[in-house]
Amino acid sequence: MWSRILRVAMLTALWGLGDLQVTTTVKPGRGKGSNWWGIAKAGEPNNLIPRSPGMVYMDPSVLTNLRKKQKRLVRENPGVFLAVSKGANMAIQECQHQFKNRRWNCSTRNFFRGKNLFGKIVDKGCRETAFIYAITSAAVTHAVARGCSEGSIESCTCDYSHQGRGTHVPPNAVTGIRDWEWGGCSDNIGFGYKFSREFVDAGEKGRNVREKMNLHNNEAGRAHVASEMRQECKCHGMSGSCTTRTCWMRLPNFRVVGDNLKDKFDGASRILVTNAESETGKGLSRRKRNRYKSNLLPHNPEHKPPGSMDLVYMDPSPPFCEKNPQLGILGTSGRMCNETSIGLDGCDLMCCSRGYRTQEMIVIERCGCTFQWCCEVKCNICRIKKNIHTCL
Ligand SMILES: *[C@@H]1O[C@H](CO)[C@@H](O)[C@H](O)[C@H]1NC(C)=O
Ligand SMILES: *[C@@H]1O[C@H](CO)[C@@H](O)[C@H](O)[C@H]1NC(C)=O
Numbered sequence: 331m332w333s334r335i336l337r338v339a340m341l342t343a344l345w346g347l348g349d350l351q352v353t354t355t356v357k358p359g360r361g362k363g364s365n366w367w368g369i370a371k372a373g374e375p376n377n378l379i380p381r382s383p384g385m386v387y388m389d390p391s392v393l394t395n396l397r398k399k400q401k402r403l404v405r406e407n408p409g410v411f412l413a414v415s416k417g418a419n420m421a422i423q424e425c426q427h428q429f430k431n432r433r434w435n436c437s438t439r440n441f442f443r444g445k446n447l448f449g450k451i452v453d454k455g456c457r458e459t460a461f462i463y464a465i466t467s468a469a470v471t472h473a474v475a476r477g478c479s480e481g482s483i484e485s486c487t488c489d490y491s492h493q494g495r496g497t498h499v500p501p502n503a504v505t506g507i508r509d510w511e512w513g514g515c516s517d518n519i520g521f522g523y524k525f526s527r528e529f530v531d532a533g534e535k536g537r538n539v540r541e542k543m544n545l546h547n548n549e550a551g552r553a554h555v556a557s558e559m560r561q562e563c564k565c566h567g568m569s570g571s572c573t574t575r576t577c578w579m580r581l582p583n584f585r586v587v588g589d590n591l592k593d594k595f596d597g598a599s600r601i602l603v604t605n606a607e608s609e610t611g612k613g614l615s616r617r618k619r620n621r622y623k624s625n626l627l628p629h630n631p632e633h634k635p636p637g638s639m640d641l642v643y644m645d646p647s648p649p650f651c652e653k654n655p656q657l658g659i660l661g662t663s664g665r666m667c668n669e670t671s672i673g674l675d676g677c678d679l680m681c682c683s684r685g686y687r688t689q690e691m692i693v694i695e696r697c698g699c700t701f702q703w704c705c706e707v708k709c710n711i712c713r714i715k716k717n718i719h720t721c722l
Contacts, residue, residue: 475522
């Protein structure tokens with residue numbers, strides 16, 4: 331019901347108020363492809379205006395953050411808005427999970443309309459920004475591909491393109507097992523990939539290095555989803571004899587994509603920013619130039635050029651130690667740290683050598699759990715004293 335209400339409200343907004351011109355200011359360096367992130371906040375109370383009891387109306391201003399092309403895509407693919415919104419939230423959650431122990435922890439700003447969701451850090455072409463673009467683009471790919479197979483997007487279905495392959499393969503002479511047989515409902519990665527390219531990349535023309543960086547990282551995010559597609563099968567036949575099998579392609583758990591992208595973050599490639607940016611593609615019509623093949627050069631000429639699955643960045647990251655409103659950096663004062671860790675979550679690194687305070691806290695935990703036949707686990711509730719360390 332929730333989705334129906336949101337849908338109705340949205341269509342009103344798309345058709346009725348679609349032409350409402352609201353100027354959105356975008357920092358010159360960033361590219362224009364990031365305002366859609368605000369969709370993540372579409373379902374939040376801030377953006378929902380209660381009308382009559384039980385009926386909520388979504389503030390159409392959420393949609394004013396979309397570009398014309400993005401609005402068209404939402405109109406033409408009923409159901410896709412919720413998938414994109416789900417994807418954006420999945421991206422935030424995954425990003426915060428991957429970065430919870432780091433100085434920059436992927437915090438988002440929850441404010442009216444959700445514009446500039448990740449804050450000003452994205453104005454800088456640093457690694458963190460590269461990760462944000464890749465994970466959001468990957469999440470849209472994932473959520474839309476799943477939306478298709480779940481039947482929640484009207485303009486796409488399961489991917490049945492594998493159907494019929496293998497059906498004429500005779501059973502194995504020894505085992506009697508037939509080679510696999512397709513026919514199941516595959517997550518529609520083809521549609522998800524294409525939709526993400528259209529929607530997520532709508533604002534990136536690839537005219538300067540920053541826009542190329544965004545395009546490259548968006549594409550890398552999608553590639554990481556596609557490369558983790560796995561075949562799943564179910565056996566049919568008497569008592570599990572598996573004389574026939576139904577197989578389909580399934581999306582990876584999004585955690586896998588997050589883990590892989592985090593690895594790429596750690597090994598991200600710094601690219602060269604040249605003055606001759608506008609030279610690229612000269613003489614070629616825009617149509618002819620493949621914007622995903624921009625031949626980015628490594629900053630260090632001894633390094634390999636970045637591969638299509640790699641994340642790329644232009645600027646070194648700021649230290650994230652002290653509060654810096656200009657860059658939207660919160661600083662690590664007040665963050666919890668681990669006294670015994672020598673990693674980034676250790677108090678020395680997390681607190682940037684400023685020191686930390688230790689407080690004794692009582693935490694309530696389950697303890698002394700016993701397994702009882704069958705099948706219960708019984709626990710006591712314990713009050714445990716713990717030392718909590720927080721950065722000065
Ligand atoms: C991230 O760190 C800031 C302080 O720097 C803190 O206020 C915020 O709650 C943290 N966010 C998450 C998601 O951990
Ligand atoms: C702190 O770091 C140590 C060493 O890396 C680890 O074993 C321990 O689980 C960490 N504690 C917390 C609360 O994360």
